[in-house]
Amino acid sequence: MTDTPILQGKRALITGGSRGLGRALGVAFARAGARVAFTYSRSTPDADEAAAHMTQASPVADAPLVFQGSVADAKHVSETVAALNRAWGGVDILVNNAALTQVLPIALLEEEDWDRVMDVNVKGVYLFSRAVLRGMIRAKSGHILNIGSFASERIIDAPVHYAASKSALRGLTEALAREVGRYGIAVNLLAPGLLDVGLGQMLLPHRIAEYLSQCPAGRLGSADELSELAVFLVSDANRFMTGAKIVVDGGL
Numbered sequence: 001m002t003d004t005p006i007l008q009g010k011r012a013l014i015t016g017g018s019r020g021l022g023r024a025l026g027v028a029f030a031r032a033g034a035r036v037a038f039t040y041s042r043s044t045p046d047a048d049e050a051a052a053h054m055t056q057a058s059p060v061a062d063a064p065l066v067f068q069g070s071v072a073d074a075k076h077v078s079e080t081v082a083a084l085n086r087a088w089g090g091v092d093i094l095v096n097n098a099a100l101t102q103v104l105p106i107a108l109l110e111e112e113d114w115d116r117v118m119d120v121n122v123k124g125v126y127l128f129s130r131a132v133l134r135g136m137i138r139a140k141s142g143h144i145l146n147i148g149s150f151a152s153e154r155i156i157d158a159p160v161h162y163a164a165s166k167s168a169l170r171g172l173t174e175a176l177a178r179e180v181g182r183y184g185i186a187v188n189l190l191a192p193g194l195l196d197v198g199l200g201q202m203l204l205p206h207r208i209a210e211y212l213s214q215c216p217a218g219r220l221g222s223a224d225e226l227s228e229l230a231v232f233l234v235s236d237a238n239r240f241m242t243g244a245k246i247v248v249d250g251g252l
Contacts, residue, residue: 005033016098020197028227037065071124121165148191177243193249217250
């Protein structure tokens with residue numbers, strides 16, 4: 001007899017799930033037995049490829065539900081969650097992973113650049129969290145996992161608007177955890193260091209070398225290993241952690 005997968009029967013929504021860490025999260029959640037849905041903003045071929053990987057990873061070959069749109073668009077958010085409520089009857093797990101950054105110094109940072117990063121990285125988290133919390137409060141259970149960044153925890157050379165948005169996300173996580181904890185809902189923040197996806201692919205080689213020179217682990221993090229930690233964080237095995245920030249940066 002095999003052990004029941006740790007997320008068996010759970011209904012999970014991941015924002016920004018077509019590439020990078022979001023895709024790795026979807027694959028790990030599917031492998032752990034969850035029904036998975038994800039959102040994406042632009043590339044349909046990337047989304048199709050991600051969906052195929054998640055389907056292949058699922059023990060029952062469940063195809064994920066896929067939704068295109070911006071996390072900062074309230075209409076897209078409400079329609080996505082409404083569709084999941086019709087299909088699944090609710091959402092047990094929300095991972096706010098969708099994020100945007102640009103590697104720009106503040107002197108070249110336009111107001112519209114600032115607003116776009118804040119809209120995706122902070123407003124999108126507010127909109128999706130608000131939308132799923134209605135059902136979670138009725139069920140008196142649920143997990144929200146926000147994907148932050150070590151840029152909010154360490155003094156590093158990071159884009160100002162990106163670091164500011166991730167710092168705001170840390171405060172949002174702590175305040176929301178206090179507000180909804182009485183309903184049996186956990187809200188936590190997972191803050192990775194540089195990974196082999198995302199920002200780690202955008203930085204110039206000398207910036208990555210500088211990071212590695214200060215990192216005791218001596219390497220970039222893996223999206224797959226971070227996803228395995230995320231599986232535990234949103235599972236019923238994690239019953240007492242809420243309002244926490246978990247920094248995974250190789251010991252920087």
